[in-house]
Amino acid sequence: MGNTFAYVVLTAWPLLAIYFYRTKNIQFASLLTIIGGFMFLAAKTAVDLPMIPPLGKDTVPIISALFCILLIKNRRIPLFKGLGKIKFLVILYIFIPFITALLNSNAVISGGSYLRGLSYYDGLSLVINQGLLVLPFFIGRALFRTYDEQLIMFKFLVVAGLFYSLLMFYEIRMSPQLHRTFFGYFPHSFIQQYRYGGFRPVVFMGHGLWVSFFTVVVLISSLALWNCKVKIRNFSSTMVSSYLLVVLVFCKSIASLLYGIFAFLLIKKIKPKLQIKVAVGLVLLALLYPSMSIMKLFPHQEILNIARSIDEARAQSLQFRFDNETLLLEHARAKFFFGWGGWGRNRFAGLTTDGRWIITFGQFGILGFLAEFGLLASAVFKTFTAFKVIKSEPEKKLLAAHAVLIGIIMIDQLPNASLSPWLWLISGVLLGRAEEVIRLNRGALYDARYQ
Template identity: 45%
Template sequence: MPNSFAYVALLAWPVVAIVLYATRPLVQATLWTMLGAQLLLPVGTFFKIPMIPQFDKFSIPSLCALAGCMLATNRAVRLWRSFGLVEGLMLVFLFSPVVTSLLNSDPIYVGRSVIPGVGLYDGLSAALAQFIALIPFLIGREFLRRMEDVQAVFVALVVAGLGYSLLLLFEIRMSPQLHFWFYGYYPSDFIQQIREGGSFRPMVFMGHGLIAGFFAMSVTVAAAVLWRAKVVVVRSAPAGAVTFYLGVVLVLCKSGAALVYGAVLVPLVRWTQPRLQAKLAVILVALALTYPAMRIAGVFPTNMLFDVASSINQDRAYSLKFRFDQEEQLLQHAGERLVFGWGRFGRNRIHLETWEGLAGDASVTDGRWIITLGQFGLIGFIAEFGLFSAPVFFALRALRKAASFRDAVLLAGLSLLTAVNVVELLPNSTLSPWSWLLVGTLLGASEAYAAKVRQRQPQAAPAAELPAMAELTGPVAFPDMPDRSRDRGTHIPVRPRNRPVG
């Protein structure tokens, strides 16, 4: 059970946000309100008011950032400027849970247990929860639209990574105890943080070692992006040394997937062209979008991946196989209501009758994709993963007309980091407000950059405003071309070429 300090920390975060917005520029205050909450607030502690989604480390910073941005700029956050693909996905994301709930009013009977149906009340509650989750996306799109803002995102990541690395190194040496010492409980099973040989995987205040490892990867990639863009974060240390140090911390976090991501992305952002990085990001999100279809069709190479994992580590291989088997069972259950899903409150999970005649939960849902597919169906999956993926495609289009190499590096680096966030949602459920803020920033920067390029393009004068060549019989003064003949006291008639004779 959480101690009183856990609740005090949640209640104190609006005060922290007020101080940030009163003392720092808007972009910095927004970044640290969101990122600081993810790094410091307790996992699993919440306040619940009837008919309102719970207030926790995810919803509180989002609402604080929304209020701070609106008060600082004296304007509301717009849902859209013009209706397009992203706006359509947002509407589906917000309102498809209502349709799902209305279609799942029937109860599920398992032995003597009854899993109740859901209805309009739950649909409206789910829609409100979806809106709160979408707030960081809207903030990023509205207020973090300049390339300077994208640079500020990477700087905040690196600064936070350097500070947080001390806590990570402490838990690597002493075991993951900080969350228990400060908040009175372990947010996940302690045994999951013990690796081979009795070493520890840190989690600090992020809930799980996998999430902490993914954060370590993100800050290492961010440091590499700033190194390539020649942006100095620590004046007393070279950018390469900062990247190397954060990479060492990533290795010590002992998270296999995060280590693979870092080993691939750091050389990419440091030594390859930004266009190639953006194209790779598009390929990654395309694979993530088609992953459910490949699993349903049975064409995803699960056996090959198991054989590869077996050649590296037998325990990791069987863990991967267990995950694939669970996904297969959950896919069969989701296929019964594939379009709009089963709804919330465990209806998307597999329940078996126990020897006592009660319902027993037999599911392990690790990936965000299978959770969304089971709860809200293909419609909900397309809406959520589409919102994460569309900005990557827009970034590639904006990158084609980058005005400077620095802009190209920053935009491509954020695109790659966003794409890896999407891929990580396949094996794990690491979705957070910070992830939504990154996606919104990428979308806003891509839209603003494309609009700026269009404004710089000169527009030709309409043909009706130009004099016909056959009618030119004297001097002509074109706009932006002053008549220099008058300065010399000479009148020079202008006669068009190929003028018809007679």
């Protein structure tokens, strides 16, 4: 539970959103409301009302943005219009939890714990939760269609990251204290933030891993602007990207640092056409990971050997995750198609669930996994089609870097569970931009297909 100030900020966020939408353009206001909420609202402080998801960091910014878009800007957010076959993934994503609840009405005894069965009420509540959490995907798709609107998002991310880096360096030096200072409590295990003789920053995001992955997203955004020769205020993109790479090093997360170095080399050294293909490869790897794990085709041991050559402690942590994952996957296969549902039923005797993929697979089965990851992947696949007809070099570079970003977001869902509404927003922006490119170049796309 947060202190009074935590609830004051949470309650004030809709009022701030109204101010943003009255004074800024709709794209900038949406970024401020949704991404700003992730950056500054208290972690795990929420108002838990019946039926609807807890009103907290992940939900209040989305609801605020939706009402402001509808009532202040008088814009509509289409869910299915123009989606084509992707709409079936949306329907699956939203309604599978209800089917899961219907199929899990029996109680489960696991590790001496009694886990109650799910009810119609639980199913309906989960449907509302799914619809709310994926809403930023549709906001991004509807509001960011042009190259200039896509640029607004990348510029916002870089400026936001530069500001946040000041708070991050404070915590790197002084230890993660800002959340406790402002909101009265520390939101996670403090010892997990101690790395390599110092601390990694947490700020207001809840865990050092989420701060480090936020920094990866900001770094990739700066690299995209660097490639497009776009300045950030009066700063050189080269200087900003180099600075953000240093910030990422101080975040002390091996996985995020590897993402950052990989993206740096890919975006700066490889042509956009190949970047798109790499992004598609990353997406396919994420989609195929459950099947590869079940058939024991994924090189877990080889990855562990590489990790041991870098850091034995991190290798042990990775080994722990893989071992848990194996047990959780075996448990999930018992309810392969629709999963076990929530309330810890998917965790099997209290095992830790780290990766987003195994959380989704365990809760909603392989169909739930394909719906969630398929929606993210659809943006990259649509971009692969759009890239064939786009002419402008800066637009190609920005589109390719954006696709790489989504590919890395999906890969991070294998070891971690970083997927939250602001990342859905970024994915929706890519889908919207790709759809607009295709719409404006239908004739050229037809010629490209049948030449």
